[in-house]
Amino acid sequence: MHTSVRPLSPGASTSGAQRASHRNTVPCVVTIAGTDPTGGAGSAADIKSIHAAGGYALPVTTAVLAQNSSRVTHIEHMSAAVVRAQLDAIAEHARIDAVKIGMLGTAENVQAVAEWLSEARPQLIVVDPVMISSSGTALIAPEAFPEVAALCAAADVITPNALELAELTDSSHAETHIDVCNQARAWTERHGNVVIAKTGHLDSEQTTNYWIESGAEPIAIHTQRVESSATQGTGCTLASALTTRLAAGDAPARALAWASDWLHHAISHGERLDVTLGQDPPVSGPMDHFHHVRAAMPQPHMPQPQVPQPHLPLQLGSGARKGGGSR
Numbered sequence: 001m002h003t004s005v006r007p008l009s010p011g012a013s014t015s016g017a018q019r020a021s022h023r024n025t026v027p028c029v030v031t032i033a034g035t036d037p038t039g040g041a042g043s044a045a046d047i048k049s050i051h052a053a054g055g056y057a058l059p060v061t062t063a064v065l066a067q068n069s070s071r072v073t074h075i076e077h078m079s080a081a082v083v084r085a086q087l088d089a090i091a092e093h094a095r096i097d098a099v100k101i102g103m104l105g106t107a108e109n110v111q112a113v114a115e116w117l118s119e120a121r122p123q124l125i126v127v128d129p130v131m132i133s134s135s136g137t138a139l140i141a142p143e144a145f146p147e148v149a150a151l152c153a154a155a156d157v158i159t160p161n162a163l164e165l166a167e168l169t170d171s172s173h174a175e176t177h178i179d180v181c182n183q184a185r186a187w188t189e190r191h192g193n194v195v196i197a198k199t200g201h202l203d204s205e206q207t208t209n210y211w212i213e214s215g216a217e218p219i220a221i222h223t224q225r226v227e228s229s230a231t232q233g234t235g236c237t238l239a240s241a242l243t244t245r246l247a248a249g250d251a252p253a254r255a256l257a258w259a260s261d262w263l264h265h266a267i268s269h270g271e272r273l274d275v276t277l278g279q280d281p282p283v284s285g286p287m288d289h290f291h292h293v294r295a296a297m298p299q300p301h302m303p304q305p306q307v308p309q310p311h312l313p314l315q316l317g318s319g320a321r322k323g324g325g326s327r
């Protein structure tokens with residue numbers, strides 16, 4: 001098994017993630033994010049991930065970007081009024097089980113979202129504090145970062161990458177899994193919410209995702225690093241899938257295991273989508289968010305990728321994983 005789970009002690013947590021809806025309905029997840037016309041990152045990745053994880057996505061656009069995995073050529077920020085109007089339109093129409101927040105772009109938009117959250121009071125808030133695209137463009141105004149940090153402090157779960165976690169905790173860039181976990185622990189002890197400590201940016205064979213929560217043992221979900229160019233939007237994708245599974249009522253260990261394992265397969269199957277034009281040097285491309293659906297469809301022309309073995313079956317709504325915990 002390339003994925004394993006170390007459960008927290010039962011009942012240790014009282015976070016919003018634990019209070020997520022257990023209704024027997026499809027979870028409705030609001031995603032507040034910027035766009036990516038190549039479909040790899042931002043709201044496109046969020047929508048695909050939420051649906052792939054069994055939810056229904058309600059997308060709010062904070063900024064329209066002209067970007068691909070190599071560069072961002074234009075960013076048009078939405079005004080705070082437009083962001084607020086989109087949120088109000090959803091609130092008067094739809095059930096909201098969870099909110100996942102990605103790129104906000106400006107301090108005004110961070111404030112508009114924070115204000116709406118304090119009125120709407122969704123059951124579950126997950127913040128991915130997006131700072132910079134993989135292609136190297138800042139996606140948040142530097143003066144807005146303290147506002148993003150405040151939003152993170154008010155969330156139930158945050159999913160910073162190693163760079164963002166160092167910024168949030170005023171630390172130097174982590175080099176090891178222990179560094180990342182220590183920084184996450186420092187944050188969670190100060191703010192009392194959950195940090196998903198990610199290790200995708202480290203030089204390690206395993207891309208372990210840790211659920212770090214104050215007063216509890218960490219949950220570690222180990223996956224093997226995949227040598228693939230299909231790594232566009234991995235952070236958006238993990239955060240959206242995790243939000244959806246938590247909103248569906250999965251226990252934290254199960255939700256993080258499902259999201260991590262499904263993401264691992266989405267990366268492994270990404271290159272066979274064959275979306276990007278051949279370039280030198282090769283550019284990164286999208287992963288296949290619907291690899292598990294495609295597997296059930298007749299497509300004999302598509303070569304099967306080599307997925308590092310062994311791997312877990314992807315099943316929604318079945319019992320707890322072997323080695324997994326439900327708490």
Ligand SMILES: Nc1ncnc2c1ncn2[C@@H]1O[C@H](COP(=O)(O)OP(=O)(O)O)[C@@H](O)[C@H]1O
Nearest residue numbers: 161198199200201207209224225226234235238
């Ligand atoms: N090469 C890879 N192989 C397997 N999983 C990966 C790889 N790169 C990223 N991931 C997965 O994507 C998650 C998010 O990636 P990471 O690079 O840490 O964050 P971000 O995309 O926000 O910068 C990781 O926690 C890991 O689960």
Ligand SMILES: Cc1ncc(COP(=O)(O)O)c(N)n1
Nearest residue numbers: 034035041042133134232233
């Ligand atoms: C709108 C938006 N949100 C998030 C990302 C980060 O994704 P990546 O790290 O793959 O560049 C992005 N590029 N664009």
